[in-house]
Amino acid sequence: MQIILEAILPYLINLASNERSAAIAASRERKLKEALEQDEALRKALASTRSLRDEVRSTCMELARNRSRFDVTREEEPVWRLLADDAFQADLAEWLMTGAIEEGEAAKGRLMNAIELALREAGAAPERITFLRAGYFEALEKTVFTNPILANWRHQLSLDCLREQVAILRRQAEEAAGVFSPQK
Numbered sequence: 001m002q003i004i005l006e007a008i009l010p011y012l013i014n015l016a017s018n019e020r021s022a023a024i025a026a027s028r029e030r031k032l033k034e035a036l037e038q039d040e041a042l043r044k045a046l047a048s049t050r051s052l053r054d055e056v057r058s059t060c061m062e063l064a065r066n067r068s069r070f071d072v073t074r075e076e077e078p079v080w081r082l083l084a085d086d087a088f089q090a091d092l093a094e095w096l097m098t099g100a101i102e103e104g105e106a107a108k109g110r111l112m113n114a115i116e117l118a119l120r121e122a123g124a125a126p127e128r129i130t131f132l133r134a135g136y137f138e139a140l141e142k143t144v145f146t147n148p149i150l151a152n153w154r155h156q157l158s159l160d161c162l163r164e165q166v167a168i169l170r171r172q173a174e175e176a177a178g179v180f181s182p183q184k
Contacts, residue, residue, distance in 0.1 A: 001171075010052035011112060019169065046107070052156050052157050052160065053093045053095075053157070055153070056071075056092060056093040056096060056153070056157075057086075057089045057093070058089065060083040060084070060088075060092065061083070061084060062087075063080070063083050064080060064081065064083035064084040066081040067083075074122065075119065075122045075123065075124045075128070076122070077122060078118035078119070078121050078122045079115055079118045079122075080121060081118070082118055083116055087110075087114075088111070090116055091107045091110045091111050091114070092111060094159065095107040095108050095109035096144075096153065096154055096156035096157045097112055097158055097160060098158070098161055099141070099158065103161070108137055112132065112133065112136075114138070115132055115136075116129055116132055116133070118125075119132065138160070139181055166174045
């Protein structure tokens with residue numbers, strides 16, 4: 001009997017050990033599979049994101065559609081309608097990208113002119129138009145930088161602008177050196 005127990009005991013210990021090892025391996029495999037699925041989901045989410053320019057356009061359209069929720073006055077209505085205008089959205093994205101630097105002044109000027117025209121068409125008081133010229137964009141800048149989401153948008157848009165400028169400068173430098181794209 002002793003001999004049988006001595007022979008069976010190591011076999012049972014080995015069997016239990018193998019079962020435990022298989023359970024550990026299965027647990028690790030399951031965790032690895034979950035991590036892989038999360039990684040894939042994250043990759044898909046990142047690939048499906050829109051550019052911040054598209055986000056600016058989408059936000060403008062959403063605001064324009066839902067302006068009735070903001071108690072828009074008759075004088076303000078034409079300005080809110082500007083949000084649905086493609087050129088206005090492009091200028092707004094450009095201004096957010098370039099901000100107060102020299103490259104942003106042209107977009108700021110176009111935005112200011114569009115808003116001023118809309119206010120005049122709505123019969124706005126001259127004081128409102130004077131405020132627009134004097135302090136609107138300064139107040140807007142402060143608002144952008146006090147809101148973390150808007151500040152992040154501004155930062156990302158500025159980086160996009162710099163990337164575009166670097167790409168243009170690189171292409172111009174290559175062309176000046178005699179290196180041309182296959183299309184040229």
